[in-house]
Amino acid sequence: MSEPKLKLSADVGGTFTDVVLEHGAQRWTGKVLTTPASPEEGVLRGVGEILTRAGRSIADVDIFVHGTTLATNAIIERRGAKLALLTTDGFRDVLEIGTESRYDQYELALIRPKPLVERPLRFTIRERVDARGKIRLALNEADVRAVAEQLAAHGIESVAIAFLHSYANPTHEKAAAELLRSVIPGLYVTLSSEVCPEIREYERVSTSVTNAYVQPLMDSYLARMKSKLDTMGFRGALCLMTSGGGLTSVDTARKFPVRLVESGPAGGAVFAAQVAARLGERKVLAFDMGGTTAKVSIIDEYRSETSRVFEVDRAARFLKGSGLPVRIPVIEMVEIGAGGGSLARLDNLKRVTVGPESASSVPGPVCYNIGGSNPAVTDADVALGLIDPATFAGGTIKLYPDLAKTALQSAIGEPLGLDAEMAAYAVYEMVCENMASAARVHTVERGVVASNHTVIAFGGAAPLHVARVAEKIGAQRVIVPPNAGVGSAVGFLAAPISYEMVKTKYMRLESFDAAAATELLAAMSRDIRAWVEPAAQGEPVAERRVAFMRYVGQGHEIAVELPLRDLDATDTVALRARYEADYEKLFRRAIPAAAIEIMAWSVNVSTISRLPEQVKDVSQFSSAQAGESIRIFDGKAGKPIDVSRYRRDKLPVGARLAGPAIIAEEETSTFITESFDAWIDSLGSIVMERKGMNA
Structure with a gap:
């Protein structure tokens, strides 16, 4: 049997960076505070600490998987690139027009997110391609050159090009990109025909603009990360986690960072x-x-x-x-x-409000004593006694309960006439x-x-x-x-190496072009496999093909599985049957003989992700040995109560205990309320069930 690979992963969150090292059945874990100004510093510090504990070096690591909220936070906090948009003449305001829908029908003072690119930096170009990909008006290159001069004058770092119907024919977008790069070397350029080659103008433009907005930031970060890893002696495969649940390459992530958002x-x-x-x-x-x-x-x-x-x-x-x-x-x-760092406050009506603003890792909750002054959820947890100040984050971060209580009393308690503990309970609730x-x-x-x-x-x-x-x-x-x-x-570490591509090519079932569909799907498959197969390093891969279909005139599609072979004219019967069966599952009835259209096609290639085998249930139970007696504040009773606190690593499989209780460990603590009984199952999980249920 071959030697298992040494795998490393890092998840950069808004507050903590989590690091995991895995070698077969062995696993080492760690947490460090995120370093927002240079996230790679926190990652590499965490990596260094965990490798030292395991007695390994970075050169021993075969695979390093990285995930980050950097792109998401940049969008929310508006810390992306200085950005411009090039679009077809007449479509300058598509980002603000959107779909003309209202998310709250009766709100007169409706607030929408501010577009990532300001109106003065949205430029229009004379060109036109129709929905079938036919050029109706040639690209006006003079317009592009004039815009390039304005981009340079405004100090634009990144530009999104999203022409009308470019999903059907990307010629004009590619030509415009070449012209811009020839005038402004080093300019980041996102093409909608590459990042989102699908119908629906608003979503396609929004996706392209989002990609362009975070690309300079993510490209710089990933380049620094890769360079530092190389300098440290890392020679394994570096992969990035995508929002779809698969892994992709650094090069793909640098080109399409929007795929890293979740x-x-x-x-x-x-x-x-x-x-x-x-x-x-x-x-x-x-x-x-x-x-x-x-x-x-x-x-x-x-x-x-x-x-x-x-x-x-x-x-x-x-x-x-x-x-x-x-x-x-x-x-x-x-x-x-x-989250734990979400800030608590009173609104204008003196109601307790939590989030979405966060203390993050800098300045952090008040109890960290590193500069935070506004109370956060973690401060409430500490004030209630649910977190052990001495062992938080494996003892790497010392907590100060008195500071947390003072902040809660000042911000929540005094205006409402509550003591610090009841203010903490209000935040917790x-x-x-x-x-x-x-x-x-x-x-x-x-x-x-x-x-x-x-x-x-x-x-x-x-x-x-x-x-x-x-x-x-x-x-x-x-x-x-x-x-x-x-x-x-x-x-x-369990995610497959994968990539999915979706492209629009319109067809109706009654005029199904099997050759064109087969050619499109085969080309998409080749493009994806060109990266996935080398990255898989000999592991078998699976392919999935899908057609997004709908009844003619409807607004949304249903994904219908396609066979992994060349299509032919006789497939229309099977496609209709599959679509109508799926439609009936969703809406309880199909529409007999109604015309059906295919709006887009998808290909996904990934390594085969096998689910682990099910473990056996616990057959024997025993009462957990007495834990440490501690005092926590019970908000329902309005007074402190005594509960037992157990160490998770001291609880054997089958150990049972009743709530209220706390089970502490290095990475977190579990609070079992009075409503639940708990035990340790054969996997080592804490299982809670409502009292009165059969275990």
Whole structure:
């Protein structure tokens, strides 16, 4: 049997950078504070620490998988490049017109996210290609040269080129890019025909602009990271986690950084799916709460839901259409600003409000004593006694409970006439309610019942809050797996090397062009395999082909699986049958004999990701040995109570205990509320079930 590979991963969050080293069944984990000014410094410090603990060097590492929120944070905080947009004459304002829909029908003072490129820096070019790809008006090169002079005068770093119908014929976009680069060497140029070659003008332009906005930042960061790793002696494969749950190359990530927007949460979804498979949990809510945000996603039959559109920087927390649309393959989830670093305050009506603003790692929560002055969720957890100040983050960060209580008393307690502990409880309750609301909305939108799902919690802050969130949504079972505190980074190591490409080519079934469809799919497959197969290093790969189909005149498509062979005219019968079967699953009925059209085609090539084998259930239980008695504040009772605190590494498989209790470990702590009993399963997970249920 061949020697297992030494794998390393790093997940850069808004507050912490998580690092995991894995060699076969051995695993080392660590957390360091993120260094926002130069994220690679925190990554490399964490890598150095974990390699030292394992007695290894960077030269020993075979694969290094990296995920980061850098692109997402740059968009939200508006720290991207100075940007311009080139579009077809007459379409200058497509970013503000959008789809002309209103995410809140009756709100008169509707607030929309500000476009990433200001109107004076949106330039139009005389050219026109129709929806079939035929050139109706040749590219006016004089317009492009004139714009190039203005770009240079404005000091533009990056430009997005998004011409009308360029998905059908990219000739004009490519010619314009060549002209710009000849006038302004070193200019970053994003072509919509490369980053999002699909119909729907608004989404395509928005995706292109988003890519151009973060490209200089991400390109510089990844170049620095790769250079420093090379200098340190790293000779393995460096991969980046994408929002779709797969790994891609550094070169691809530098060209299309928009695909990294949800890389961390995607790793968490992979982690939760692996845990669900090992425990035989077929209906799961994955609950990921880190330092800055909380995410909720649905995992059904060990697979995460996926989508082709994601919204960044929503103006309204739960309302679709209130953010900037990004059309990329993404794992479907809802994300809110509710993490350990989320700031607490009173609004104008003296209501306790938490997030979305975050203390991040700099200046951090008040209890870190590194400059933070406004109380955060972590301050509330510390003030309630849920976190051991001496062992937080493995003892690498000392916490100061008195500072946390003083800040909570000043910002929340005094205006409301509460003491510091009750103010902390108010913050704790509010952040849990925010996350429960997100879970309710996400499940209702997908037609499932939240209470029928097992909650799998991971991320540094999730185990502290998941029991209360489960109480609020009615969930009966909660699982906190081993290494939950660094779950996303663990998930990176289980992700397949993959890439998905989607292209628009319109066809109707009654005039199906099998040769053209086959040619398009084959070309997409060749382009993807050119990177995936070498990166797979001999591992077998699988290919999936999909047609996005709809009844003529409808607004949205259904993904229909295609055979992995050349198509022919007789395939139209099977395609109609598959489409109508899928349509009936969604809407309970098909429309007989209605015309069907194909709007886009997708090819995905990936290494084969095998689910782990299910572990056996615990057969024997025993009462956990008495833990350390500590005092926490019980907000419901309005007074301190005594509870037991256990060390997770001291609890054997089958150990049972009753809530309220705390189970502490280096990466996080799990708070078991009074509503739950808990035990350690054969995987080493903490399993909580509502009291009164059969174990």
